[in-house]
């Protein structure tokens with residue numbers, strides 16, 4: 001039987017990217033860079049919420065899911081921070097001002113910045129995981145009065161791998177956000193903390209009954225952080241994490257991003273620990 | 286409108302009428318020792334006189350000794366080959382200096398008529414409709430192929446060796462979604478089809494066929510044939526609580542047992558009429574200024590499928606089989622509200638080592654029952 005179909009006419013396929021242009025290329029770390037994008041001629045800007053991602057297409061190479069890492073209030077300006085790890089991300093790293101790329105999005109469910117109102121907020125990031133959390137930090141700071149205590153705990157592998165370093169220093173200078181940074185391996189000139197990010201947790205004050213946590217980093221790191229927070233009495237529903245799986249479509253068609261019964265592209269990438277906690281300990285899921 | 290009857294000798298009229306509507310007719314036909322789905326022109330292209338003997342890991346065509354048109358069941362192909370094709374060009378990109386232009390492929394979709402869609406297959410199509418048409422996004426290729434399709438169902442007159450549609454509630458009688466449904470009846474005197482319409486276009490088409498009203502005799506004969514199919518079905522799957530059962534058994538040792546046999550060849554996913562996973566690939570010319578984006582079927586049995594920076598998320602065969610079976614029978618319910626299995630038995634037949642999904646479910650249940658009994662004993 002034929003399907004019910006609205007009027008005829010060609011339907012644009014959701015897999016077709018739109019054209020965006022690199023406004024600025026900025027090197028962040030030896031393997032990490034930031035692209036500032038503007039819509040190509042005739043393309044509408046992207047309106048997004050913190051935690052959402054786009055599929056970026058490098059000509060002739062392919063697509064990769066990359067979180068948006070700019071300030072959601074700055075419409076018209078789209079920022080992605082990318083670590084080169086393979087074919088697509090390296091090709092994106094060769095783009096310079098004026099070069100075009102393909103982009104689809106935004107996709108995914110956002111960080112719960114609205115629902116966190118009234119609560120203490122902990123932002124916990126590891127490595128490149130700070131990039132997907134930065135939009136949430138901008139939102140929190142833009143309406144700082146709506147939240148209780150706000151703390152950012154960040155772990156990097158080494159001092160030279162600390163992302164957004166100057167911005168972290170600026171935030172640290174503010175009185176309304178506590179910023180703690182640790183590195184796995186110290187260098188001689190490093191005077192800060194050494195150790196994994198969980199070692200920072202005992203330093204910050206928060207009310208476990210009224211705290212919203214947002215975590216992004218390697219899966220093992222997220223597992224340890226979540227475990228420690230639960231021990232401190234934070235409810236699983238208040239612990240939010242951004243998950244990562246292979247993605248070929250971002251729209252629920254390709255099946256690659258499945259995580260148990262969840263599609264990370266469609267149901268995530270941000271999940272509360274309660275809804276995926278059962279999967280967290282299972283190997284190779 | 287009541288049911289009609291169509292003489293076997295008039296079946297050709299159905300093909301002629303569908304062709305006159307400008308439709309591309311696809312149906313079962315014999316090729317290289319199997320019954321596949323392909324474009325066919327007349328009723329003579331059907332696998333007349335053939336049946337398929339199937340069991341776990343085995344498929345063989347044999348002569349039936351009579352000239353039934355639909356005495357076989359399902360082969361290695363399914364209709365997803367046409368609705369959700371194995372390879373699709375999505376778009377192409379052109380680079381000129383710093384600029385980039387992307388153009389959609391914009392395929393001409395045929396107006397398909399599918400002949401011989403079984404009950405399990407109608408359900409499989411409905412389950413893929415759910416994914417590609419009824420979610421937040423609509424797949425343009427699938428929609429183009431599906432939107433004006435005409436489905437001629439066939440009620441199964443014989444249970445295949447791997448079939449378990451009865452337990453999955455999808456057959457052997459075609460449920461909703463067809464335009465026309467045929468039941469083939471061959472007795473000593475006659476060879477005819479009971480023909481029923483399931484849609485307005487089906488009714489309109491019947492009006493153009495040389496049919497007669499079906500009487501009580503024909504209705505009874507058709508029903509008897511379907512009931513006999515139902516009664517002779519050898520396999521079944523108990524689906525009660527299966528979603529929860531598999532979720533709870535993610536760490537069961539049985540997955541490792543299955544992995545000792547599974548070759549991770551991906552056959553089961555390719556033949557499954559509901560499996561929908563795909564990957565994408567760029568094909569470029571030598572200058573690198575022109576690229577085509579292709580989408581093709583993929584399988585969760587490959588290592589690449591779950592690759593993220595640093596390695597595959599599911600390196601072991603055990604985890605990959607678990608992912609597949611749990612997705613089909615459990616996760617699918619969370620994702621789309623129904624099971625991902627329609628009981629067609631293809632994965633059983635086409636598994637080179639004969640892994641039987643119904644048997645694995647049975648073993649899983651027995652293990653769960655034993656553990657449950659042991660716990661009760663302790664208390």
Ligand SMILES: Cc1cc2nc3c(=O)[nH]c(=O)nc-3n(C[C@H](O)[C@H](O)[C@H](O)COP(=O)(O)OP(=O)(O)OC[C@H]3O[C@@H](n4cnc5c(N)ncnc54)[C@H](O)[C@@H]3O)c2cc1C
Pocket residue numbers: 053063064065066067068069081082083084085086087088089090128131132243244245246247269592593594595
């Ligand atoms: C929701 C989401 C948000 C992300 N946000 C960022 C971000 O803001 N910045 C950033 O640098 N990276 C981010 N990543 C990771 C990034 O997508 C991968 O590093 C990238 O896909 C690697 O592709 P490649 O071709 O360069 O690497 P290759 O290793 O050559 O890729 C091979 C294949 O594996 C897949 N793949 C490899 N690594 C990953 C991965 N980690 N996650 C998903 N698929 C992978 C690729 O799609 C590709 O198909 C994000 C991933 C997800 C799922």
Ligand code: SF4
Pocket residue numbers: 553556557558559560613625626627628629630631632633642
């Ligand atoms: S899982 Fe096997 S029996 Fe079920 S629909 Fe797929 S191929 Fe058919």
Ligand code: SF4
Pocket residue numbers: 546547548549550551552553554586632635636637638639640
């Ligand atoms: S279950 Fe059988 S068909 Fe499926 S991947 Fe394993 S060996 Fe191949």
Ligand code: FES
Pocket residue numbers: 246247248249250251252253254255256257258263264265266
């Ligand atoms: S990325 Fe394709 S289904 Fe989620």
